[in-house]
Amino acid sequence: MTLLQTTTTILICWVIFIIAWERILPYRKGLPFFREGFWVDLVWYTIIQSYVLKIVIFDYIINPVRLHFDWSGLQFFKSWSITEQVLFFVVTHDLYIYLFHRLQHASKLLWRIHEAHHSGKEVDFLAGSRSHVLEIIINQTIEFAPIVILGADPAVVPIKAMLDAMWGMFIHANINVKLGKLKFFFNSPELHLWHHANYREVFHANFSTKFALWDYLFGTIYDPGHKPGELRENWGLYYDYPKDYFLQHAFSVIRFDEKGLLKHNWFRHYYDLRPKLVNRIKILFGLRQAAKVVNMPPPLDADENLMSCNQ
Ligand SMILES: [Zn+2]
Numbered sequence: 584m585t586l587l588q589t590t591t592t593i594l595i596c597w598v599i600f601i602i603a604w605e606r607i608l609p610y611r612k613g614l615p616f617f618r619e620g621f622w623v624d625l626v627w628y629t630i631i632q633s634y635v636l637k638i639v640i641f642d643y644i645i646n647p648v649r650l651h652f653d654w655s656g657l658q659f660f661k662s663w664s665i666t667e668q669v670l671f672f673v674v675t676h677d678l679y680i681y682l683f684h685r686l687q688h689a690s691k692l693l694w695r696i697h698e699a700h701h702s703g704k705e706v707d708f709l710a711g712s713r714s715h716v717l718e719i720i721i722n723q724t725i726e727f728a729p730i731v732i733l734g735a736d737p738a739v740v741p742i743k744a745m746l747d748a749m750w751g752m753f754i755h756a757n758i759n760v761k762l763g764k765l766k767f768f769f770n771s772p773e774l775h776l777w778h779h780a781n782y783r784e785v786f787h788a789n790f791s792t793k794f795a796l797w798d799y800l801f802g803t804i805y806d807p808g809h810k811p812g813e814l815r816e817n818w819g820l821y822y823d824y825p826k827d828y829f830l831q832h833a834f835s836v837i838r839f840d841e842k843g844l845l846k847h848n849w850f851r852h853y854y855d856l857r858p859k860l861v862n863r864i865k866i867l868f869g870l871r872q873a874a875k876v877v878n879m880p881p882p883l884d885a886d887e888n889l890m891s892c893n894q
């Protein structure tokens with residue numbers, strides 16, 4: 584079995600394990616599996632965006648940079664085992680992520696490429712995948728470029744990518760888990776789900792990804808000992824945010840009122856495109872009677888129409 588096959592198998596097992604854990608011990612009870620935005624997160628962010636950005640980051644950024652800066656000859660990791668190399672990059676990158684994440688919450692400009700991550704009102708194992716294109720390009724270039732340029736073992740990249748995915752799913756998972764004293768060191772849903780809650784107190788807190796240690800060390804921990812609440816307004820952003828992948832990215836450049844734009848025919852055509860397509864697929868697989876989604880909905884119904892197709 585190749586390394587890639589091994590990491591993929593572990594990842595698939597982890598997904599099944601986390602999904603079962605969410606069903607058995609939910610943090611928020613009654614959160615549906617096919618929650619709002621599930622298909623956008625799965626199809627656009629997890630599959631399409633990840634696939635495209637892997638090519639962009641490695642083939643068009645890191646490899647060309649390596650042609651000019653290749654320090655593998657220094658043999659910096661010559662006497663290091665793969666485990667030691669993975670640990671080194673996990674810890675150093677996690678500290679970077681903490682600092683950059685904190686900066687994103689402090690800077691209006693950088694917030695524009697981070698707000699997508701906070702936009703979900705129903706947070707689960709898949710919610711962590713929702714990250715702006717630029718946020719991923721910046722973070723993953725900074726994450727993987729040193730591994731390649733410094734000449735670490737090639738196995739470090741897939742192993743670290745697997746750990747990122749596993750830890751990302753874990754801290755966003757809707758599971759009621761208490762780490763006890765370990766929570767002072769490792770991050771968990773107990774702390775990170777608060778980071779996705781809609782409260783002023785947590786807007787500048789709980790920035791850690793893998794190690795909660797950073798939040799404790801730098802005084803940005805928020806752990807009130809109770810949950811944020813079950814209501815929709817207790818979660819996500821305090822302002823309206825588009826539900827469509829491309830509109831989410833457009834919103835980071837220019838602010839607009841999604842419902843207001845529905846008075847324009849061209850926008851209503853675009854807005855209807857995905858519900859119509861999903862409806863057709865459902866009809867094709869016999870999941871739904873032919874429904875007339877084609878009739879352009881009035882602005883107030885459009886949101887509901889889109890949401891129903893997310894389920
Ligand atoms: Zn954040």
Ligand SMILES: [Zn+2]
Pocket residue numbers: 700711755775778779
């Ligand atoms: Zn998150």
